[in-house]
Amino acid sequence: MRSPLARFLVRRILTALLLAVGITLITFVLTNLVPGDPVAANLGQRAVGDPAIVAQWRADHGLDRPLPQQYLMHLEGLLHGDLGTSQQSHRPVLDDLAESVPATLELAGAAILVSLILGVGFGVVAALRRDRLSDHVLRVLSLIGISVPTFWLALVAFYVFFFRLQVTPGSGRIDPGMTPPPQVTGLYTVDALLSGRWDVFSSAIGHLAAPALVLALYTIGLLTRFTRSAVLEVLGQDYVRAARAKGLPGRVVLFRYVLRPALVPVITVAGLAFGSLLSGTVLVEAVFAWPGVGQYAYKSATTLDLPAVMGVGLVVGVVYLVINLVVDVLYGVIDPRVRVS
Amino acid sequence: MTAAQKTAALTIEGLRVSIGGHDVLHGVDLTLEAGRVHGLAGESGSGKTMTGLAVLGLLPHGSRASGRIAFGGRDLLEMPARELNEVRGAKIAMVFQDPATSLHPMLTVERQLTEHMRHHLGIGRKDARERAAALLAKVRIPGPEEALKRYPHQFSGGMRQRIAIAVALACEPEVLIADEPTTALDVTVQAGILRLLRGLCDDLGLAVLLVTHDLGVMSAVADEVSVMKDGLVVETGPRGRVLREPRHPYTRSLLDALPVPPGENSP
Numbered sequence: 001m002r003s004p005l006a007r008f009l010v011r012r013i014l015t016a017l018l019l020a021v022g023i024t025l026i027t028f029v030l031t032n033l034v035p036g037d038p039v040a041a042n043l044g045q046r047a048v049g050d051p052a053i054v055a056q057w058r059a060d061h062g063l064d065r066p067l068p069q070q071y072l073m074h075l076e077g078l079l080h081g082d083l084g085t086s087q088q089s090h091r092p093v094l095d096d097l098a099e100s101v102p103a104t105l106e107l108a109g110a111a112i113l114v115s116l117i118l119g120v121g122f123g124v125v126a127a128l129r130r131d132r133l134s135d136h137v138l139r140v141l142s143l144i145g146i147s148v149p150t151f152w153l154a155l156v157a158f159y160v161f162f163f164r165l166q167v168t169p170g171s172g173r174i175d176p177g178m179t180p181p182p183q184v185t186g187l188y189t190v191d192a193l194l195s196g197r198w199d200v201f202s203s204a205i206g207h208l209a210a211p212a213l214v215l216a217l218y219t220i221g222l223l224t225r226f227t228r229s230a231v232l233e234v235l236g237q238d239y240v241r242a243a244r245a246k247g248l249p250g251r252v253v254l255f256r257y258v259l260r261p262a263l264v265p266v267i268t269v270a271g272l273a274f275g276s277l278l279s280g281t282v283l284v285e286a287v288f289a290w291p292g293v294g295q296y297a298y299k300s301a302t303t304l305d306l307p308a309v310m311g312v313g314l315v316v317g318v319v320y321l322v323i324n325l326v327v328d329v330l331y332g333v334i335d336p337r338v339r340v341s
Numbered sequence: 342m343t344a345a346q347k348t349a350a351l352t353i354e355g356l357r358v359s360i361g362g363h364d365v366l367h368g369v370d371l372t373l374e375a376g377r378v379h380g381l382a383g384e385s386g387s388g389k390t391m392t393g394l395a396v397l398g399l400l401p402h403g404s405r406a407s408g409r410i411a412f413g414g415r416d417l418l419e420m421p422a423r424e425l426n427e428v429r430g431a432k433i434a435m436v437f438q439d440p441a442t443s444l445h446p447m448l449t450v451e452r453q454l455t456e457h458m459r460h461h462l463g464i465g466r467k468d469a470r471e472r473a474a475a476l477l478a479k480v481r482i483p484g485p486e487e488a489l490k491r492y493p494h495q496f497s498g499g500m501r502q503r504i505a506i507a508v509a510l511a512c513e514p515e516v517l518i519a520d521e522p523t524t525a526l527d528v529t530v531q532a533g534i535l536r537l538l539r540g541l542c543d544d545l546g547l548a549v550l551l552v553t554h555d556l557g558v559m560s561a562v563a564d565e566v567s568v569m570k571d572g573l574v575v576e577t578g579p580r581g582r583v584l585r586e587p588r589h590p591y592t593r594s595l596l597d598a599l600p601v602p603p604g605e606n607s608p
Contacts, residue, residue: 130402237442238437238438238439238442238443239442239443239444239445239446241399241437241443242435242437242443242444242445242505242508243445244397244399244429245397245399245429245430245434245435245437246429246430246434246456246457246508247426247427247428247429247430247431247457247460247461248426248430248456248457248460249426249460252456252460256448256456257445257448260447261445261446261447334447335446335447336446336447336449336492336494337446337447337492337494
């Protein structure tokens with residue numbers, strides 16, 4: 001029983017690794033295509049005028065070698081965790097990312113979690129109560145969720161809930177003056193729990209709530225609609241009628257016979273939505289002053305900080321890969337036909 | 342095959358069904374007896390399938406049924422949902438047309454064979470498993486123990502329908518409704534499924550309602566035959582009589598449409 005699933009997993013992971021190498025190649029090539037001269041960006045005005053210094057610097061950084069060789073050096077650096085040095089912060093890109101990536105993952109993770117719980121829940125309720133009042137209400141709400149632009153919602157939410165009503169804390173990840181919890185995962189909520197700092201935990205949750213909900217609203221609407229139609233489709237299947245004909249209780253039919261196949265398209269959409277959610281963080285992070293990858297990417301791109309841009313590209317690419325891997329593996333877990341074929 | 346053979350296991354009287362205000366059944370009368378196969382014939386849209394679904398309360402969204410479906414001294418149409426659920430699968434079971442869609446593609450054969458058994462009979466996992474293997478052997482699935490671990494798509498169409506029949510028989514029902522059980526299958530495996538149904542009916546004293554549009558199938562296994570047209574039963578009687586001396590012109594036209602006249606021995 002276990003071996004088909006294990007084989008399926010190994011195959012998927014190997015594919016993901018190959019794709020990861022592909023991502024490094026693409027980020028490398030793209031960055032080298034950018035019309036920007038790293039020499040001018042890194043050396044001072046006077047040094048650039050001296051051919052000997054420029055040649056020396058180019059040799060030091062391997063820029064005098066052919067591109068394929070440079071790519072191999074780049075790969076070697078990556079294997080040692082060397083993503084280069086940011087020209088803005090003058091710190092290793094890896095250190096910068098170690099701070100901003102968990103911040104974004106915490107925000108996006110909370111948003112996708114909320115979206116899955118609410119979106120799937122609403123979708124199932126709407127499908128089961130088809131054409132009744134609750135179905136109509138949920139459908140209108142989901143349409144609103146999809147239609148409202150995230151950046152506008154972020155501004156309005158920040159204004160209403162922070163400035164006017166003062167029910168949410170302001171910008172940032174925790175209250176100013178509070179020391180962040182000792183870093184284990186980089187997620188403040190998790191780290192606070194691990195270190196038993198309840199005050200930090202409640203502050204982190206409070207700061208997380210508004211941006212995460214703003215970010216989640218679109219995905220909630222999307223998942224509600226997809227779950228509703230997926231559940232309705234499965235409810236019309238012969239095997240559901242056959243399950244009812246067996247006299248199984250309604251909840252068994254729902255959870256075992258209906259939800260499982262209905263989740264397949266929902267997972268696909270959730271995986272895609274996570275991608276759009278990541279790009280949505282750029283705007284939400286800007287409004288809520290959330291020190292995440294979005295802000296970092298924006299700053300590096302506008303200042304032509306190429307090592308930082310490459311680092312962000314690599315991280316975002318790997319995050320997509322991991323999400324796709326998770327989605328593929330979930331297909332295999334849910335549907336035996338996927339892992340056997 | 343005792344005295345119970347001649348008692349009515351299930352009686353449908355004046356069954357009317359409307360879907361979304363449109364009448365599809367106009368007062369259907371049928372009697373099923375233990376140990377007998379009752380064939381229900383008629384063209385598509387005549388209401389055969391709806392009659393079968395109405396017995397188990399499985400009519401589509403937005404349907405209304407009136408009349409009487411008497412089973413064990415109760416009227417199934419009046420029964421509360423919870424009690425009807427105790428009858429479904431346990432006392433009255435159903436086999437559907439296409440086993441490729443009526444078996445759940447993501448659940449193992451074991452799960453689909455045992456979960457209603459455990460629910461209705463209150464038996465443990467191990468006992469249910471043993472019964473399930475025995476059932477698969479009874480419907481002639483080779484290697485029943487192994488088959489339990491597999492998924493429906495790993496079987497051929499005929500095998501799947503045998504599994505679906507095993508699922509229907511799992512709780513030892515008194516009545517089996519088979520809705521076009523051979524229509525989706527290759528001609529070569531149809532005869533096997535029909536022989537199986539006939540054998541089970543005789544061995545277990547099941548009352549079988551065999552819904553089919555195929556008079557050839559009917560003549561092979563049915564004891565009684567009813568012919569439906571436009572939501573009404575137009576003719577009922579013993580197979581030999583109805584197929585050889587049809588009284589209703591519609592029955593005659595159905596028989597005339599057959600390439601080979603049905604005989605006692607045709608498959």
